[in-house]
Amino acid sequence: MSTYDVAIIGSGPGGYVAAIRCAQLGMKTAIIEKYNVLGGTCLNVGCIPSKALLDSSHHYEEAIKHFEDHGIEIPGDIKVNFKKMVERKASVVEQTTKGIEFLMNKNKIDVFTGMGAFKDATHIEITEGEKKQTIEAKNTIIATGSKPATLPFIKLDKERIITSTEALSLKEIPKHLVVIGGGVIGLELGQVYRRLGADVSVVEYMDRIIPTMDAAQSKELMKAMKKQGVKFYLSHKVSAVSKKGKEVTITATDKKDKEVTFKGDYCLVSVGRKPYTDGLKVENAGVKITERGMIDVNDHLQTNIKNIYAIGDVVRGAMLAHKASEEGTLVAEIIAGQKPHIDYNLIPGVVYTWPEVASVGKTEEQLKDANVEYKAGQFPMRALGRSRASGDIDGFVKILSDKTTDEVLGVHMVGARVADLIAEAVVAMEFRASAEDIARMSHAHPTYAEAVKEAALAATDDRALHI
Structure with a gap:
């Protein structure tokens, strides 16, 4: 029987990142995945394939609606080859999952294919078809993610x-x-x-x-x-x-x-989605599950069984791939005796429509409910030279700051590339910047990021320059 310092059940963005960090910290690490491909929901049927289709469909929409505005004329009808679009999506997924395989090999992580289930708190049975094997793990990280939720009266036929x-x-x-x-x-x-x-x-x-x-x-x-x-x-x-x-x-x-x-x-x-714990047999290890089907954990993502942890969609909090990854790193470092932290208020949320939507920190509604006095500065994307140049004029950037201290409490964006732009706000808030701090930073011109500076100016005594 093989023995490991850490075994991770689930190979999504939480599980595979946890495995890599454990290996980096010198622990003998195993990862268990029930499917024959790594990456979990995000890489296979979530984040990555959806973005591939979003990008492909965006290119098509640009071609049929906006190319002419840019002086680009294409003779004949522009048609969708939907089969090829889906094939491209599958290719992107395959490249990405192969990359995870490479990282497992690079970091000398043992990969087990099959359903992982607890026999007790330190032994996991892995079933693949008729084949069964058991490994021993001093510590286990549950990273089994989530699956789509439905309504009780809806029968999903998965066809229509x-x-x-x-x-x-x-x-x-x-x-x-x-x-x-x-x-x-x-x-x-x-x-x-x-x-x-x-x-x-x-x-x-x-x-x-x-x-x-x-x-x-x-x-x-x-x-x-x-x-x-x-x-x-x-x-x-x-x-x-x-x-x-x-x-x-x-x-x-x-x-x-x-x-x-x-x-x-x-x-x-x-x-929405619901935590996935089917087949784990956590009861054999004595792990508690909440009434909502989540693995019950403390502030260190530790279950009631001290050597078993859980991360990602299977525990409380937003069901976000990057949240799972941060938690995977945190747990690996806790097991190694370090003292990491996560500020859940500073984990951004993104909608990858076009225009994109991105948020971090408190919303206006949350600040009002908490009776926090705040200032708000908002700047429209249509006032930017960069937005007019690209034709992406929908949206805005809004910055909320404390009325007394000017500390940034929340940043909310709609517009082109705000999924990337939100990182600026996360950095600022991680270092407890004020709106004034952001307003005095130089932003390259012309860029979408100038909207952040202008919103900060608007939140600082209504000083926006271009509206």
Whole structure:
């Protein structure tokens, strides 16, 4: 029987990063993955394939709608080769997962393929088909992630009534895609298929899309996506979903309790994700699971069993790949006797639609609820020379700072490349910068980043220069 200092169950962005950091710190490390490819949901059926389709569909939309504005004329009709687009997505995924294999080999991490299940607190049985083997682990990190959630009355057939997993590998472009849920995943995939010619209707229970982000971002993104042709039905409670042949019928009630029916050829159920612990047999190790199905952990991501930890989507907090990676690093360093930390307030959230949406820190609603006195500075992207040059004029940057100390409390962006731009805000807030600090930093011209400086100026005695 092989013995390891650390065994990680799950090879997503939390698990594989934890494995690498453990190996870097000199620990004998094993990683267990039930599928025959590494990378977990993010690399295989989440972050990476969705961004590949978003980028491909964006190129197509630019070609049919905006190339002419730039003086680019293409003779003949521009057509979508959807099969090739999906094949490219698969190629990007394969390249990325192969990269994880390379990193496991480079760091001398033993990879086991099969379902990992606890026999007790220090022994894990790995089952692959008829083959079973057991390893011993002084410490174990559970990194089994999450899977798409659904509603109790919806029967997913994974053909017409689908989750994000199936939406990434359709054989055709839908005629009418009905998306249940106006969160990140539903909006991203809805935009992909809208660009490719599908009618897209988003049915959302709350009174706004991306409800966990700042209300101004919700409003701005919906305005932009409406211009692109996406239809929104807010404050609608879905009560039934049925399929007859190739037609799916969605029944909902609006805020006036009036019944509304939507018909489409595909229905994407995008109502969030839930922790995945199936087959782990954590009860054999004595690990506690919460009522919501999450692994119960303390502030050090340690379960009630001292040598077993859990990270990522399977524990409390935002279900974000980069959050899982940070937690993987943290746990590895804790096991090694170090004293790392994570400031969960400074983990950014991003929506990869176009315009992109990015946030870090507190929203205006949260500051109001907490009775925190604050200043707000906002700057529109359309006032930037760089935005006008590229034609990406939707969006804004908003900075919230403490009314007394001027410390930045939250930064919220909508616009081109804000998924990358949000890192500036994270750095500033990590070092407890004030709005004045950001306002006095030189930003290259012309760039989208100038909107951050201008928003900081606006938050500092309303000093924005270009509005």
